[in-house]
Amino acid sequence: MDAAIDMDMDSQKQASRWQRIYRVVRRIPHGRVASYGLVAQLAGLPRQARQVGYALHALKRGSRVPWQRVINARGEISQRAEPEAERLQRALLESEGVRFDARGRVELARFAWRPKR
DNA sequence: GCAATGACGCTCT
DNA sequence: CAGAGCGCCATTG
Numbered sequence: 092m093d094a095a096i097d098m099d100m101d102s103q104k105q106a107s108r109w110q111r112i113y114r115v116v117r118r119i120p121h122g123r124v125a126s127y128g129l130v131a132q133l134a135g136l137p138r139q140a141r142q143v144g145y146a147l148h149a150l151k152r153g154s155r156v157p158w159q160r161v162i163n164a165r166g167e168i169s170q171r172a173e174p175e176a177e178r179l180q181r182a183l184l185e186s187e188g189v190r191f192d193a194r195g196r197v198e199l200a201r202f203a204w205r206p207k208r
Numbered sequence: 209g210c211a212a213t214g215a216c217g218c219t220c221t
Numbered sequence: 222c223a224g225a226g227c228g229c230c231a232t233t234g
Protein backbone atom coordinates (compact mmCIF):
# COMPACT_ATOMS: atom_id res chain seq x y z
CA MET A 92 0.00 0.00 0.00
CA ASP A 93 2.85 2.34 0.72
CA ALA A 94 4.13 1.39 -2.67
CA ALA A 95 0.81 2.38 -4.16
CA ILE A 96 0.94 5.70 -2.34
CA ASP A 97 4.47 6.35 -3.50
CA MET A 98 3.50 5.47 -7.03
CA ASP A 99 0.56 7.81 -6.82
CA MET A 100 2.77 10.60 -5.57
CA ASP A 101 5.12 10.02 -8.45
CA SER A 102 2.24 10.24 -10.84
CA GLN A 103 1.15 13.54 -9.41
CA LYS A 104 4.70 14.79 -9.51
CA GLN A 105 4.75 14.12 -13.23
CA ALA A 106 1.23 15.38 -13.59
CA SER A 107 2.26 18.82 -12.42
CA ARG A 108 4.84 18.87 -15.19
CA TRP A 109 2.57 17.28 -17.74
CA GLN A 110 -0.37 19.37 -16.62
CA ARG A 111 1.03 22.35 -18.50
CA ILE A 112 1.44 20.21 -21.58
CA TYR A 113 -2.15 18.99 -21.47
CA ARG A 114 -3.36 22.54 -20.98
CA VAL A 115 -1.66 23.62 -24.20
CA VAL A 116 -2.92 20.61 -26.14
CA ARG A 117 -6.47 21.43 -25.09
CA ARG A 118 -6.04 24.82 -26.77
CA ILE A 119 -5.44 23.31 -30.20
CA PRO A 120 -8.56 24.09 -32.25
CA HIS A 121 -10.68 21.44 -33.89
CA GLY A 122 -9.33 20.59 -37.33
CA ARG A 123 -5.84 21.91 -36.54
CA VAL A 124 -2.56 20.24 -35.63
CA ALA A 125 0.51 21.28 -33.64
CA SER A 126 3.99 19.80 -33.39
CA TYR A 127 5.44 18.34 -30.22
CA GLY A 128 8.05 21.04 -30.23
CA LEU A 129 5.52 23.84 -30.42
CA VAL A 130 3.47 22.35 -27.61
CA ALA A 131 6.59 22.05 -25.47
CA GLN A 132 7.51 25.65 -26.13
CA LEU A 133 4.06 27.00 -25.36
CA ALA A 134 4.02 24.90 -22.19
CA GLY A 135 7.15 26.67 -21.02
CA LEU A 136 9.32 23.59 -21.60
CA PRO A 137 11.54 24.55 -24.53
CA ARG A 138 13.58 21.78 -26.15
CA GLN A 139 11.52 19.14 -24.42
CA ALA A 140 9.43 17.90 -27.31
CA ARG A 141 10.14 14.32 -26.26
CA GLN A 142 8.53 14.96 -22.92
CA VAL A 143 5.37 15.99 -24.71
CA GLY A 144 5.31 12.60 -26.37
CA TYR A 145 5.89 11.00 -22.99
CA ALA A 146 3.06 12.94 -21.43
CA LEU A 147 0.63 12.11 -24.18
CA HIS A 148 1.62 8.46 -24.04
CA ALA A 149 0.60 8.46 -20.38
CA LEU A 150 -2.88 9.76 -21.19
CA LYS A 151 -5.84 7.56 -20.44
CA ARG A 152 -9.02 7.17 -22.42
CA GLY A 153 -11.62 9.84 -21.80
CA SER A 154 -9.01 12.35 -20.72
CA ARG A 155 -10.66 15.07 -22.83
CA VAL A 156 -7.23 15.98 -24.20
CA PRO A 157 -7.19 16.13 -28.04
CA TRP A 158 -3.91 14.19 -28.27
CA GLN A 159 -4.61 13.34 -31.91
CA ARG A 160 -3.88 16.94 -32.89
CA VAL A 161 -0.23 16.61 -31.90
CA ILE A 162 2.06 15.36 -34.66
CA ASN A 163 5.76 15.74 -35.41
CA ALA A 164 7.37 18.74 -37.10
CA ARG A 165 7.41 16.94 -40.45
CA GLY A 166 3.64 16.74 -40.51
CA GLU A 167 3.61 13.01 -39.89
CA ILE A 168 1.97 10.90 -37.23
CA SER A 169 4.79 9.61 -35.07
CA GLN A 170 5.26 5.87 -34.92
CA ARG A 171 4.89 4.08 -31.65
CA ALA A 172 4.60 0.62 -30.15
CA GLU A 173 0.90 0.33 -31.00
CA PRO A 174 0.43 0.77 -34.79
CA GLU A 175 -3.27 0.66 -34.07
CA ALA A 176 -3.22 3.96 -32.21
CA GLU A 177 -1.50 5.50 -35.21
CA ARG A 178 -4.38 4.61 -37.50
CA LEU A 179 -6.87 5.81 -34.92
CA GLN A 180 -5.10 9.16 -34.76
CA ARG A 181 -5.29 9.58 -38.50
CA ALA A 182 -8.95 8.60 -38.56
CA LEU A 183 -9.76 11.10 -35.83
CA LEU A 184 -7.94 13.89 -37.64
CA GLU A 185 -9.61 13.11 -40.96
CA SER A 186 -12.97 13.20 -39.23
CA GLU A 187 -12.05 16.74 -38.20
CA GLY A 188 -11.31 17.66 -41.77
CA VAL A 189 -7.53 17.37 -41.70
CA ARG A 190 -6.27 16.03 -45.01
CA PHE A 191 -3.29 13.75 -45.61
CA ASP A 192 -1.26 13.52 -48.79
CA ALA A 193 -0.22 10.31 -50.55
CA ARG A 194 2.83 10.03 -48.31
CA GLY A 195 0.67 10.20 -45.21
CA ARG A 196 1.69 13.71 -44.26
CA VAL A 197 -0.41 16.68 -43.27
CA GLU A 198 -0.13 19.87 -45.27
CA LEU A 199 1.19 22.02 -42.42
CA ALA A 200 0.82 25.18 -44.47
CA ARG A 201 -2.93 24.70 -44.23
CA PHE A 202 -3.58 22.82 -41.00
CA ALA A 203 -0.84 23.91 -38.60
CA TRP A 204 -2.18 25.72 -35.55
CA ARG A 205 -0.76 29.22 -35.27
CA PRO A 206 -1.56 30.62 -31.83
CA LYS A 207 -1.42 34.39 -31.49
CA ARG A 208 0.57 33.86 -28.36
C1' DG B 209 24.40 7.07 -10.15
C1' DC B 210 25.37 5.44 -14.89
C1' DA B 211 23.38 3.72 -19.27
C1' DA B 212 19.60 3.06 -22.19
C1' DT B 213 15.17 4.73 -24.04
C1' DG B 214 11.73 7.57 -26.35
C1' DA B 215 4.32 9.64 -29.53
C1' DC B 216 11.08 14.74 -31.08
C1' DG B 217 13.83 18.49 -33.81
C1' DC B 218 17.39 20.80 -36.44
C1' DT B 219 21.32 20.56 -39.64
C1' DC B 220 23.97 18.75 -43.09
C1' DT B 221 24.52 15.80 -47.12
C1' DC C 222 12.99 16.58 -50.74
C1' DA C 223 14.60 12.25 -48.32
C1' DG C 224 17.76 10.04 -45.23
C1' DA C 225 21.48 10.03 -41.74
C1' DG C 226 23.54 12.08 -37.79
C1' DC C 227 23.76 14.52 -33.62
C1' DG C 228 21.58 17.09 -29.85
C1' DC C 229 18.16 17.48 -25.86
C1' DC C 230 16.26 15.94 -21.49
C1' DA C 231 13.15 13.61 -18.21
C1' DT C 232 12.05 8.88 -17.12
C1' DT C 233 13.35 4.02 -16.25
C1' DG C 234 16.07 -0.13 -15.22
